[in-house]
Amino acid sequence: MRKQMKRLGVALALGSIVIVLTACGGGSRVKKPAELAPVTNQFDLQPVWSTSVGSSESFNFHPIVAGDAVYAASHSGNLVKIDLATGNKVWSVSVPERLAIGPGSDGRTTVAVSTKGMVYAYDDTGKKIWNVSVGSEVLSEPVVAAGVVIVRALDNRFIGLDAATGARKWTYQRQQSALSLRVGYGMLPINNEVIVTGFTGGRFGMIAIANGGLIWETPVSFPKGFSEIERLNDVTARPSIEGEIICAVSYQGRIGCGQARTGNLLWFKDYSSYTGTAQSSDMVFSANEKSYVTAFATKDGTQVWENTQLTYRDVGEPLAVGRVLLLGDAQGYIHAFSQANGDLVARIRHDSSPISAAPIAVGGLILVQSQGGKLAAYSPK
Template sequence: MRFTSKPMQQWLRATLVMSMAAAVLVGCSGNSRTHKPAELVKVSNQFDLSPVWSANIGSSESFNFHPAVAGDAVYAASNRGNLAKLDLKTGNKVWEVSVPDRLSIGPGSDGRVTAVVTTKGTVYAYDDTGKALWNVNVGSEVLTEPVVAGGVVVIRALDNRFIGLDELTGARKWIYQRQQTALSLRVGYGMLAIGNEVIVTGFAGGRFGMIALANGGLVWESPISFPKGFSEIERLNDVTAKPSMQGEIICAVSYQGRVGCGQARTGNLIWFKDYSSYTGTAQSAEMVFSSNEKSYVTAFATKDGTQIWENTQLTFRDVGESLAVGRVLLVGDAEGYVHALDQSNGEMLARIRHDSSPISAAPISAGGLILIQSQGGKLAAYSPK
């Protein structure tokens, strides 16, 4: 698609509204609260997360940094430009490098090449010994973590371009341009890599789709929600969070829109219902989970969207992205607590204090461990029991 710039007056107006809209999402980082968070209820732990190791990576400031796991290693970064490879089992640092500029988002890695993006839009790539391979400026701010898969580093720029770079040389292999919308949220839009063939991601305007890694072609695109309301902020309904996938079913949720699930191969929705979330979805075999702006955590039946339960005990605690693992749903909050909810009924089963800073990134299950990184920079592995 061809990108046509908007008149300056419209651009300035959209920028102003985007800034106002971004303020709506500040609560997810725990930096500014307009409501008093719910008091923690007493929990008799029926589920245990035993500490295995921890490391200080460095603060992500107000950004939402996720670690990346590839093989038996964890790759993590900080806003100040620290990038480290750690052994998954022990937490020992294999190598650590200093990127020449501050970073706006966490790393992407396939175990051979690790890529990070600076606040100035420069992509830096390193091999698996920590040696610098190449750097390329993409000419735009980047708030979405790169995906490294199928020999390609995929960069999603804030100006709606998807750029495929050769992972070994940094040469541009393809570009996919989304049409610029009049208004969209200034946040990262998560990308879910499926094998070495495609990525699934959300778009502005309540849509999500699948893009081929080989050539950047759009495989399919589906609407999950539609704008409604009168003001431009009311009509925002972007799919910003990374979609989730379990088996052949893929689920997504939009801000001020809907949550729904459909067939991964075609994108055809099986069901959808009104819901709003900027923390995305997590899935088990039979349920999909999400949390709204009030930090109500809700479970829906994957097959038809029936609401199974809703937990309101974490109201206004600014819960982050969640992970469904085993029989529990794990979710962090703005005070550094990690809560374990029973997937079957939403009962609070356990709680640990990971850190005193917000946990907005989803926990990761890898190698029998649960990895959690806080905005304060603590990365730790826990053994679930």
């Protein structure tokens, strides 16, 4: 997703007109970010290793973990495999074109998709094994699972490619909306069987990895307002899941949680977010365009707490881990909130560039990649 939606691209599906909204809260006036209040750290995130993978420019690059390795990329086309334990680079390749998104990998096949829609696949030694065009710009991260590479094109096509050969296995076509957000739409793979992802018009759904079939589709919100821009309410951020409960949030719409098997919503509430949701066993967390961080009970949507201390600091995607909620901001800080009451319990400075991608918790480590290109592993102490 572009730089925390400060410049939010909105493209007409049937034309070449691009509308740019400045300052996501409305209007062109830049909002002043809140000053950081002092925090007495109740725990520390001790650096274990760090490396540079290259700048993301204004894009939102996520690293991905597969097995004992981390895979990451940069806008210039640098694609790297990094040893999870040590931070040493196992291999590095140069993709021939520029990238707008991070890689996809299952630990055997790693793919990067160029801004022009060319998919490049590499084996686990870094050797290129195939490349194929999907015929459209791609802003969403690819998924590699169960021998299939799933690519979501900007023209609303989901394309399943054979991970070994690049041959097309299936295509699922969504109807184009009159107006939609020109951003990446996150895809959440579950058990190597399905992906859950958001759609335009406030809907999200589950798609089978094997054949691209739509399993269920549910509206979390509905368009409202008079102008086409007011009626935008796409589910752009990757949904979250914990146990049998799945949650999603739409831009200018609602947040809601429901049953993962059927998509039936248990509740929904008016809310707007482009950075998505994170879940604990009994709560769902999200941050709105003002960077207000809110916790809701997953069983009925009751608001548990709201923290406004990071107002207009352009916080990124959240991660719920242990007893805390972690979010980065546009100035390179990582903030830790108590899941129980929303108090800020820790803060560290990763670097000076925006952290828009969610941190990753794996093997006792917290991984963070900033838009400046610093990828680091931290150990909670």
